Amino acid sequence: MSPQPDSGPPPVRAAPQVRSGIDIVQISRIDESLKRFGGRFARRLFTLRERADSDQPSVLAPQRYALRFAAKEAALKAFDLAHEGINWRDIEVVPSEGGRCSLQLHGKAARLVDPTATSHICLSLSHDGDYAVALVVATCRDARAVDPH
């Protein structure tokens, strides 16, 4: 058998990295903000589509806004964007098939979360009683998934 040419050690492939963020919100406090600041709270933080998805039926509005607020905060944590000056509306919760929701990033948030390095973003929402919880998990191809500068 002829000797194989020495090709050196096998290339090291970086393992996929996982970024995660979680947030919990008290639904009654979101309800308080909706009442205290009128439409300003909703308009400032939520897209037109999110407001349409949350406002009907009105009895569920505080819960739905709370879930979406928690999702935005969880995404800010997952991608380390809390210091970047991100408009909350640039992190949007959109309903998908089967009653699940997913995240869509726009504007500066979309620019900072590199789509070529982030392979998938998962969103999980839950609520019980007065609390709403959101978990964002993103698998990244490399550590440069978020490049603030």
Add this chain to the structure above:
Amino acid sequence: MSMTMTDTATLDAKIRSVLHDHGRLNQDAQSITPETDLYQAGLTSHASVNVMLALEGQFDIEFPDQMLNRAVFSSVQAIRSALQELGAA
């Protein structure tokens, strides 16, 4: 135009009043120092949104996107600087 000490004190008092009403801090908003870390004092992300909206209402301003970050709401002093930058003083 530079602010006098009285202007600064008046502005800080208004900020403390907003923090008292909306910040849900774990200590008295009236007695914190200008440098006290508000997040260490219990300010949550949701409470900081309420503080922001209340400040906007009180001073008839709007915080631009680049100011929607943790640092701007991290202390009375930081909020004061942001308000001054927005011409609220």
